[in-house]
Amino acid sequence: MDHMIFEVGTALILVAIASLLASKLKFSIIPFLIVLGMLVGPHAPTIGILDFTFIESQEIIEFMGRIGVLFLLFYLGLEFSVPKLIKSGRNIVFGGTIYVILNFSLGLAYGFFLQYPIYETLIIAGMLSVSSTAIVAKVLVDLKRTGNSETELILGMILFDDIFLAVFLSVMSGLLLGGATSVGGMVLSVAISIGYMLLFFVIARKGTKILNKILNIASNEIFIIVVFSALFFVAGFSETLHVAEAIGALLFGLALSETDHSKRIEKLVVPFRDFFGAVFFFSFGLGIDPLSLGNAIWPALGAVILTILGNVISGMIAGRKAGLSHKASTNIGLTIMARGEFTIIVANLGIAAGLMPILKPFSAMYVLILAILGPLFAKESKYIYKGFDKIFKWSKPQEKVKNQA
Template sequence: MDHMIFEVGTALLLIAIASLLAGKLKISIIPFLIILGMVVGPHAPSIGILDFTFIESEEIISFLGRIGVLFLLFYIGLEFSVSKLVKSGRNIVFGGTIYVVLNFVIGLVYGLLVDFPLYETLIIAGMLSVSSTAIVAKVLVDLRRTGNSETELILGMVLFDDLFLAVFLSVMSGLLLGGATSIGGILLSVGISMGYMLLFFIIAKVGTPLLNKLLNITSNEIFIIVVFSLLFFIAGFSEKLHVAEAIGALLFGLALSETKHSKRIEQLVIPFRDFFGAVFFFSFGLSIDPLTLGDAAWMAIGAVVLTIIANVVSGMIAGRKAGLSHKASTNIGLTVMARGEFTIIVANLGITAGLMPLLKPFSALYVLILAILGPLLAKESKHIYSGLNKIFKWSKPKEKAKKLGYTEDVEK
């Protein structure tokens, strides 16, 4: 206990070094932090006064990681609003539905093929269905594609995916954490979860004037104390109702997203989101025994292959339905490929509920591979499109098209 602060400080220093390295290499920070957590931990050596096993501080690091999840989901809730989805148009709803359904169905089939029980299969399907908002946003910025024709649809699909995540976690929380065994009990648990979620949607739509008045606080110090106190209370209260604490945070963010204070809250939350979020990925890696990863290797690779296929197909369908070119449609599927924070949150729900231990190494490997491979595929999208175009003959080469008098069919 005497070395607790020093151990936590050592962990944070390692996180800082890994973050700097990821920044220099212009690669997502998520795989770096997960790998770092896996390398250190109980199997790491102690060098002098530096103890990299983090045995004494494991609980506090894990708790800080849980705070990271709350801030992450709270921020997503602030970014999302019911009005945005309503105004986003049919293309986003169609594209998001195709994306979620195709990935979810493939996850269900895959879970059944590897002979997983029902709840584990549902968790696997959920893991395969949610992309990483953080990585997708970073890819769009890093590749300077924020002004591309497909970017609005990409962001809309990610937004729709976040909404699916909220519903999925609410339902699965009722099933897994509600302790219900009979059909009536299960329906009651799911009903409570859905009703609780609906309550926040109603608050977001009709309670905005009251929230504006309550949060009309001049002092930033008092303002942040009030908001964060409510955040942690609501997250804890949600858990009492057997709704995942992360979803409680997301719903609270949703309720505040329509207020005039939302931008002010976002600016105050971002540093906490980034700091504690980094601890979350590190703590997740810390809980994984690298020696167990081999047991899930082939299963994770199979899931990665299916995810790549499902993403390219759903991106192509969504893009073409929206009137985008084959090239832009290919970009959609490759950009939303990465898996990260939300996949881990879904996996953690199953782990917390006492499901198969294999979920932990599987989720770690699955996220690691796609967190690295996703941005790389997006970066090489031009070459991938060229290769696919040679197979499917979507468009004619520019030179040949010009000679034949074609103009509209040539991909830009």
């Protein structure tokens, strides 16, 4: 136990050093932490008393990472207004549908182009269709875009994407693993997931007075115990209904966003969000062996190019349909581009079913590249938009002069 605690402490020191380096370079800490995780882990050396393999502490580091995802999504949920989300329902459904269909179709076409079998092709199409809620949440928070006009649509599209993921995993699990293959069973599973999400929207709209009374606690100590206990319970219960625990945390945050205590909760949760969120990205990198990536480089690069294309186009279509500016629409595609935990989940389903071995290094390389490019593109979206504007002439001449001034 003592050695395990020392291992965790060593890991946290490495995370702190990587975070300081990223801060000095004024860059997102996400790619730094993922690459750091790749450089250590099971394949790393042991130097004296410093064990960089983190084998003994792997489970606790992964658990801390899962907590980080919960806090990231919980905080993101607190930042949004449920009435505005419901008002934007049609735009969310339209944008989410365009996003999923375009990316899934590109994935199917790419799988057939690579001459992969049908199941491998479906898995690749699924991988290309699901963005990383954790990385997207971190990017929105880091870039202080939670109040932007396009962010509510981004949040809605993430929720829609999760519904697609639930459907996809239900269907593919039945096909690959021989589970519940009946159409009725799959429809029931999806209906429960959607109903569970709608329940939190109803609670946010109708249960605000009750929540205000429950949370009317003077002591910060007791207040945070009550809120965090409820957060972990809701996240855990969500998984029993086949709704991702991270989405359960997001929905719980949405439910509390309309209460009088939302700002107080935000203030208290920020340190936990930042600390455990950093551990998540480090733990994600720990699961990637850089020596296994060689054969998957070129297929992964092709998938990355298609994903960039699909995200920019679908983000532009969704944003413009919702009445947003070209700049805000560009931000949508660039922000939801990152791939991460859900893509790995889809790939692991194929791996568990004994499909082609290349799926593991392919998914690792694909996720790593987009986990780096996604936050970078979002950070530099202003300059990317200007480049598009020069090509497509979106801005009027007087607007350009005003922006330059």
